[in-house]
Amino acid sequence: MSRWKPDARGRLEKAALELYSEKGFEATTVAEIAARAEVTERTFYRHFADKREVLFQRNALADVLAHATATAAAPLAPLEVITHALTEAAPVFEERAELVRQRQAVIAAHPELQERELAKLACLGSTLADALRERGLDATTAALAAGIGMAAFKVAFERWIDDPDQHPLAQHLRHTLDATRHLTTADDASRTDVPVLPRALDTPPSPGG
Amino acid sequence: MSRWKPDARGRLEKAALELYSEKGFEATTVAEIAARAEVTERTFYRHFADKREVLFQRNALADVLAHATATAAAPLAPLEVITHALTEAAPVFEERAELVRQRQAVIAAHPELQERELAKLACLGSTLADALRERGLDATTAALAAGIGMAAFKVAFERWIDDPDQHPLAQHLRHTLDATRHLTTADDASRTDVPVLPRALDTPPSPGG
DNA sequence: GCCGTGATGTCAGTTCGTGACATCACCATA
DNA sequence: TATGGTGATGTCACGAACTGACATCACGGC
Numbered sequence: 111m112s113r114w115k116p117d118a119r120g121r122l123e124k125a126a127l128e129l130y131s132e133k134g135f136e137a138t139t140v141a142e143i144a145a146r147a148e149v150t151e152r153t154f155y156r157h158f159a160d161k162r163e164v165l166f167q168r169n170a171l172a173d174v175l176a177h178a179t180a181t182a183a184a185p186l187a188p189l190e191v192i193t194h195a196l197t198e199a200a201p202v203f204e205e206r207a208e209l210v211r212q213r214q215a216v217i218a219a220h221p222e223l224q225e226r227e228l229a230k231l232a233c234l235g236s237t238l239a240d241a242l243r244e245r246g247l248d249a250t251t252a253a254l255a256a257g258i259g260m261a262a263f264k265v266a267f268e269r270w271i272d273d274p275d276q277h278p279l280a281q282h283l284r285h286t287l288d289a290t291r292h293l294t295t296a297d298d299a300s301r302t303d304v305p306v307l308p309r310a311l312d313t314p315p316s317p318g319g
Numbered sequence: 320m321s322r323w324k325p326d327a328r329g330r331l332e333k334a335a336l337e338l339y340s341e342k343g344f345e346a347t348t349v350a351e352i353a354a355r356a357e358v359t360e361r362t363f364y365r366h367f368a369d370k371r372e373v374l375f376q377r378n379a380l381a382d383v384l385a386h387a388t389a390t391a392a393a394p395l396a397p398l399e400v401i402t403h404a405l406t407e408a409a410p411v412f413e414e415r416a417e418l419v420r421q422r423q424a425v426i427a428a429h430p431e432l433q434e435r436e437l438a439k440l441a442c443l444g445s446t447l448a449d450a451l452r453e454r455g456l457d458a459t460t461a462a463l464a465a466g467i468g469m470a471a472f473k474v475a476f477e478r479w480i481d482d483p484d485q486h487p488l489a490q491h492l493r494h495t496l497d498a499t500r501h502l503t504t505a506d507d508a509s510r511t512d513v514p515v516l517p518r519a520l521d522t523p524p525s526p527g528g
Numbered sequence: 529g530c531c532g533t534g535a536t537g538t539c540a541g542t543t544c545g546t547g548a549c550a551t552c553a554c555c556a557t558a
Numbered sequence: 559t560a561t562g563g564t565g566a567t568g569t570c571a572c573g574a575a576c577t578g579a580c581a582t583c584a585c586g587g588c
Contacts (some may be wrong), residue, residue, distance in 0.1 A: 113584045114536065139574065150537055155576065189502055221438070228437040229430070250474060254498055257470025265462050286463060293397045293464050294504050322553045323567065348543065359568055364545060 114149075119157045121147035126164040131212060135161075135220040162226045165213060169230070172237045174199045179241035188247060192259035193287045195238065196266075200280040203267070214271050235260040262286045323358075328366045330356035335373040340421060344370075344429040371435045374422060378439070381446045383408045388450035397456060398503070401468035402496045404447065405475075409489040412476070423480050444469040471499045 115121070125146035129138040140161055144151045158164045178198035182191045203210050217223040239256035243249060266286040270279045324330070334355035338347040349370055353360045367373045387407035391400045412419050426432040448465035452458060475495040479488045 113582095118536080140576085141574085151575095152538080152577090153536060156536080159576095161575070187502075224441075225434050225438040228441055229434040232433075232437055250478065250495070251498060251502070253474050253477075254471060254495060255502055257473060258467050258499065258502060261466025261470050262463060264466060265459060268462075269459065286459070289460055289463055290467070290503050293460070293467065294399075294500050296394060296396045322551095327566080349545085350543085360544095361546090361569080362567060365567080369545075370543095 118147065118149050118153060122149065122154055122157055123164055123167070127209075127213060127216065130165070130216045130220075135216065135223060162223055165216065165223065166226055166230050171199055171202055172234055174202055175234065176237055176241045179238060180244060182245075188242065188251065188255040189258070189287070189290065191242065191245065192238070192255060192262075193283075195241075196259060196263055196283050196287070197280055200278070200283060203270075203279050211271060231260055231264065258290065262290055327356065327358050327362060331358065331363055331366055332373055332376070336418075336422060336425065339374070339425045339429075344425065344432060371432055374425065374432065375435055375439050380408055380411055381443055383411060384443065385446055385450045388447060389453060391454075397451065397460060397464040398467070398496070398500060400451065400454065401447070401464060401471075402492075404450075405468060405472055405492050405496070406489055409487070409492060412479075412488055420480060440469055440473065467499060467503070471495045 122143060126138075126143045129143055129146065140154050141151050143164070144154045147154075154164075158167065175195050175198075178195040179191055182194045186194065217227055235256045238259060239249075239252045242252035242255055247255065263283070263286075266279065266282040269286070270277070270282045273282070331352060335347075335352045338352055338355065349363050350360050352373070353363045356363075363373075367376065384404050384407075387404040388400055391403045395403070426436055444465045447468060448458075448461045451461035451464055456464070472492070472495075475488065475491040478495070479486070479491045482491070
């Protein structure tokens, strides 16, 4: 038989998420995580650069975003490309909604983890910007569009996490990206009388896709 | 005479920036910083929460942003308010351009510091979003506008730092925010025919305000 | 049956960051 | 002038985060 139980990495991820949930991030030591995963502390650091990284490693997202951006229809405006890419990426979250929510709860409770999350998001933004430049956008426009996309994603994701009605992430994305287009119009449209996410969600304004 | 040399905090900031510049962030120990500032390591931690924070404490920015947002003319579109606020904030950087550049060089060389920088920027974004909500915007629009504003600021700031011609930050901000307006404006006249930063910077396109 | 490889264990050490307590110039006030 | 409180700093001890170096030994190829 094999010398060690298989999937040490998976066990570490699971143990870490559990312990961070149970007793908080700071109150959890790497030694504890390792013990629960039945490996040594040193092994933890062979799989993850530090105590935070264990929550941020599974990330198919960058690939999905880059691919969707590269393969979007040619004549689309930058923000349309972004909309397409983010919509393509939504299932990555929807498929693991349970896990994602638990993870996010932990992150929300610890500034250090939020810091790391922002770094990951910024990294994603760079990937997106690269992909946009591949499409022929100049560097500044690409960086800007990617930044806007990430800002919109952040808001939509947050709304999705907190949504008591569990509407799909794609829907929150659509509404948020739509709201982006009204930021330049004077006051009246962006007042509270036109909520971004109307009560009746079953008839979203079709963005023409 | 006094028991200790005055301005321990200032000496620590100076020593830290010097050492981080000279030998890198990771290669510098807090003990070294403290020694150069002629205090003990413990005193360092009385002034700064951790080794990174010493680079991020001076921040009049939040106040300026919040104030400028609150006092902007009433009927402005969200993005115009942001434009106003960021423009008001520009002098905070221009006035210490030398220091800001040195600091930024250190940050650019160390992911851990970039992480902290992103966190500070996000915090600033929240402040801005709060101020926008004070103006009557709904939470989602406010968060979105603030996020986009921060994204634009990030790009403009980066361009300013790298600008060999040393154009004022305010100018980069104007151009970047202009590009943002084009990207987010509903009609699809947002093509490449409007370059973000034209060769001749002395005749910026007037945004009609 | 031998050998290289890779994942893990073991151990020692450095640095970060914190709690507890000591010191003593300075200041207010009697 | 004497007294006592305050606040910034020093001193010490310590746990926990990370890292480098070397040991182990199942497995897979040859």
